[in-house]
Structures are given as structure tokens and as C-alpha cells.
Amino acid sequence: MEALGSYKISPVCDYSRKSKCRFLSPCTLYSRKNANGTRIGLLKQSISSNITVASAQPVGSSKVGHPENMLPSKEILELWRIVDAVCFDVDSTVCLDEGIDELAEFCGAGKAVAEWTARAMGGSVPFEDALASRLSLFSPSLSQVQNFIEQRPPRLSPGIKELVEKLKAKHIDVYLISGGFRQMINPVASILGIPKENIFANQLLFGSSGEFVGFDRNEPTSKSGGKAAAVEQIRKGHKYKKLAMIGDGATDLEARRPGAADLFICYAGVQLRESVAAKADWLVFDFADLINLLG
Structure with a gap:
């Protein structure tokens, strides 16, 4: 996607759930028009068990190009x-x-499972194979699932x-x-x-x-x-x-x-x-x- 370029940025801390400061990997710069004009934002592209989510935030105005399908016909x-x-x-x-990534991290297998999730969501691995492989890495028990649901409410x-x-x-x-x-x-x-x-x-x-x-x-x-x-x-x-x-x-x-x-x-x-x-x-x-x- 030529209109969306990747840029290195200064680390941004995420305090959404983890107690420690985490850093974002390379992000994608995008523009979006709204009532106040064009908005530029940064979005994380890769999945990591150490990273939750950084919300896209405006960082200024510019005439950066964007994909045609960002404006619906x-x-x-x-x-x-x-x-x-x-x-x-x-x-x-x-x-x-990603629910399975979060559950896996809760059970102590976050990194390995997150890598499988990235491959599955990109379409490079049949979903059923990725699902079975991820679950086999940590085999969550009923009590672990129940504890996870109680301690990690949906965001x-x-x-x-x-x-x-x-x-x-x-x-x-x-x-x-x-x-x-x-x-x-x-x-x-x-x-x-x-x-x-x-x-x-x-x-x-x-x-x-x-x-x-x-x-x-x-x-x-x-x-x-x-x-x-x-x-x-x-x-x-x-x-x-x-x-x-x-x-x-x-x-x-x-x-x-x-x-x-x-x-x-x-x-x-x-x-x-x-x-x-x-x-x-x-x-x-x-x-x-x-x-x-x-x-």
C-alpha cells in the first residue's frame, strides 16, 4: 500500500494495563479527514505480547496522501x-x-502465541492449524480461564x-x-x-x-x-x-x-x-x- 508509509518514531509509553512502561514498535503514518480538517496519526503495525494498544492520536496537519478506500464511494x-x-x-x-494472546500471556506463554496470531491474522497459515498450535502451547485449564475473565475484564x-x-x-x-x-x-x-x-x-x-x-x-x-x-x-x-x-x-x-x-x-x-x-x-x-x- 504505497500511500501508507512506515516511519521510525520516538518510543511512546503505554500505561493501559501493564505496570511497566512499554514501547511501541515502528508505526504507520496515516491521514484522515474530519470536520476539523485533515488529521495525522500513528498506528502500531505488529503484534507483541509486551504491547497492548496505542490509540491513534493527532500529531498535526498535513496533506499526506491516503488510500482511496479511506473515503467511501x-x-x-x-x-x-x-x-x-x-x-x-x-x-x-x-x-x-487479541483474546487468545492475552489468555496465553496470563498463562505464561504470551510471546510464542502472539507470533502465531500474527501469522494467522495475516492469512499465511490455515486458521484451524494456527488455533490448535496456539492452544497446545499453554493448554489453559478451566480455572485459568475463569480467573482470567475475572481479573482481565474486556477492553x-x-x-x-x-x-x-x-x-x-x-x-x-x-x-x-x-x-x-x-x-x-x-x-x-x-x-x-x-x-x-x-x-x-x-x-x-x-x-x-x-x-x-x-x-x-x-x-x-x-x-x-x-x-x-x-x-x-x-x-x-x-x-x-x-x-x-x-x-x-x-x-x-x-x-x-x-x-x-x-x-x-x-x-x-x-x-x-x-x-x-x-x-x-x-x-x-x-x-x-x-x-x-x-x-
Whole structure:
């Protein structure tokens, strides 16, 4: 993506969750027009177990170029305004974190699992292989998962609650479709007022003593192409005329196909995956853009 260049910057501290100061890796410079003119921001590109999220903050004004799909076409904007349903990815979209990375870090295997997540989200490894490999690195027990949920409540992305509220006010149905786990997504759905039947995600399985035994491979989201299959199932079951998918990864982009999503919006407010962003119908860094242009 030629219009988005990478720049070295001075270290920026992140105090969002960790007690120690962490530093951001090389970031991407981007511009976004709003009511006050053009805004320039910096976004982290890579995943690290030592880094949570740095929000994109304005650093001045400039006439830096940006991808064409950051400004929606008339057709895309009209489509956004008439959707019947919106399906959201969860990790690095609805929430600031990659859930499996956070759980792995909690269980002491953060770095190794984060490396696998980066490969999976970039689309270089079949999702089911990456999921099984990551889980095998730390095999979380039921008690570990329960403790994690209690000690690490969800961190929602800025503006997502307001966007979901506006969608529901316009009688647009909202779904969560994730390669993450229901045990960790249920609290997110509860905060956003999304019914559990509108969640499509994976399920961790435990034995009689609470030991980890695997995950439910019958869930559509447990394999490559699963999100697209879930969207097709949703669309067919409810006979939606127009449906949008919002996410940051290759598995979200897969849902943009006939019979599934009519519109794919790449949300890069947490992670910018350039190969995904370049193919999106619309690239956004701030959920406020979607709220303001919903009409």
C-alpha cells in the first residue's frame, strides 16, 4: 500500500494495563479527514505480547496522501446506510486486545502465541492449524480461564458501544463473529447488549477435572473460511437483504463474497494489516466515521 508509509518514531509509553512502561514498535503514518480538517496519526503495525494498544492520536496537519478506500464511494456509503445486519469481528476490532494472546500471556506463554496470531491474522497459515498450535502451547485449564475473565475484564475499542447503540436504534441487527472463545466473548456481548444467540465463536472444551481437552471443531469459526460460513448462515436464516462485515484480519475479509457479506469495512484503529486494508471496500481508523455517516 504505497500511500501508507512506515516511519521510525520516538518510543511512546503505554500505561493501559501493564505496570511497566512499554514501547511501541515502528508505526504507520496515516491521514484522515474530519470536520476539523485533515488529521495525522500513528498506528502500531505488529503484534507483541509486551504491547497492548496505542490509540491513534493527532500529531498535526498535513496533506499526506491516503488510500482511496479511506473515503467511501457514493455506492459504498449508500450500502452502509441500508444494511439490515452488521457482523463484527471481536479481537482487535470490538476489543482492543487479541483474546487468545492475552489468555496465553496470563498463562505464561504470551510471546510464542502472539507470533502465531500474527501469522494467522495475516492469512499465511490455515486458521484451524494456527488455533490448535496456539492452544497446545499453554493448554489453559478451566480455572485459568475463569480467573482470567475475572481479573482481565474486556477492553472495548473507543466508539464501539456508541456504534452498536446507533445500529440497534436503527433496527439493524448486530452479530459477533470471532475465532476467539465464547467463554471470553460472552462478557463482551453482555456489555454491548448483544444476545448470546448472535455470537458465533469457538468453544474451549474441558474434562471432568477442569483440564483442557481441546476446542469444538464443529463450530464454523474453528476453521479457515469459517467466518464467511457463519455470515452465510446468518444471512440465509434471517433473509437479510444487505449485510456488512467489520474486522481487521484476513478471516474477516473472507466473508466478503456472494451469499455472505455485501460490504467489508476494515477497522484499523487497533491493528493495520495492509494486505487486508488494501482489499477492503472501506478503510476506517475511527468508529466515529461509521456513526456519523450512518445517517
